[in-house]
Amino acid sequence: MLAALREEVCAQNHELPLNGLVVGSGGNVSGRDPDSGFVVIKPSGVKFSMLTPESMVVVNLDGNVIEGKMKPSVDTGIHLYLYRNRADVGGVCHTHSPYASSFAARGERIPAVLAPITHILGRDVPCSRYATPGEVDTGEAILEAADGGMAALVKAHGVFTMGKSATEATSFAMYIEEAAKTTHLAMLRGRVEELSQKEIDRCHAWFRKNYGQNGNKETGPPAL
Numbered sequence: 372m373l374a375a376l377r378e379e380v381c382a383q384n385h386e387l388p389l390n391g392l393v394v395g396s397g398g399n400v401s402g403r404d405p406d407s408g409f410v411v412i413k414p415s416g417v418k419f420s421m422l423t424p425e426s427m428v429v430v431n432l433d434g435n436v437i438e439g440k441m442k443p444s445v446d447t448g449i450h451l452y453l454y455r456n457r458a459d460v461g462g463v464c465h466t467h468s469p470y471a472s473s474f475a476a477r478g479e480r481i482p483a484v485l486a487p488i489t490h491i492l493g494r495d496v497p498c499s500r501y502a503t504p505g506e507v508d509t510g511e512a513i514l515e516a517a518d519g520g521m522a523a524l525v526k527a528h529g530v531f532t533m534g535k536s537a538t539e540a541t542s543f544a545m546y547i548e549e550a551a552k553t554t555h556l557a558m559l560r561g562r563v564e565e566l567s568q569k570e571i572d573r574c575h576a577w578f579r580k581n582y583g584q585n586g587n588k589e590t591g592p593p594a595l
């Protein structure tokens with residue numbers, strides 16, 4: 372079942388350690404099948420190097436396992452909360468990547484001081500209130516903070532990104548970590564000026580029209 376989505380979700384989970392976003396078995400990526408509504412997600416507590424497309428777990432939006440021998444990620448409920456409440460989301464990625472999570476540890480957003488990340492997100496990376504681990508409180512905190520956007524830090528926890536696909540959500544997590552690292556280093560040397568929302572909006576619109584092989588479309592940002 373869902374062989375192509377299993378391949379994609381497995382490949383994107385492998386991207387997390389390859390890009391220094393996770394250690395051990397922490398962190399997870401999922402993707403939603405638009406036809407069935409089923410979600411493919413990483414199994415719980417399995418090291419990334421051991422993941423195969425066959426080991427991914429298929430669940431429905433209520434969290435029932437549809438296919439798979441292993442228990443799904445402990446964060447499955449959070450992923451499902453996001454899917455149930457955001458029809459535009461087809462993929463979710465969660466990491467504790469160190470630079471972005473250092474902002475989360477302080478309960479701080481990542482300010483919009485770098486044009487490349489604002490090209491992609493169209494805004495800063497907000498930080499939520501503290502949330503108790505688990506489906507409802509963390510899910511609500513993410514959506515409150517994201518406010519229709521595609522990413523949020525969860526205070527004292529880490530990074531949650533949403534995308535049109537598992538691949539896009541994972542790309543957002545990579546770019547956010549890069550931006551967090553650069554922003555942190557710049558902040559060590561003093562005050563950093565934030566871009567105006569007007570300029571961010573201009574950058575975001577330019578990127579939507581020009582990035583990648585499918586540029587010049589008016590129909591929203593390209594999938595990354």
Ligand SMILES: [Zn+2]
Pocket residue numbers: 398465466467528529
């Ligand atoms: Zn976590």
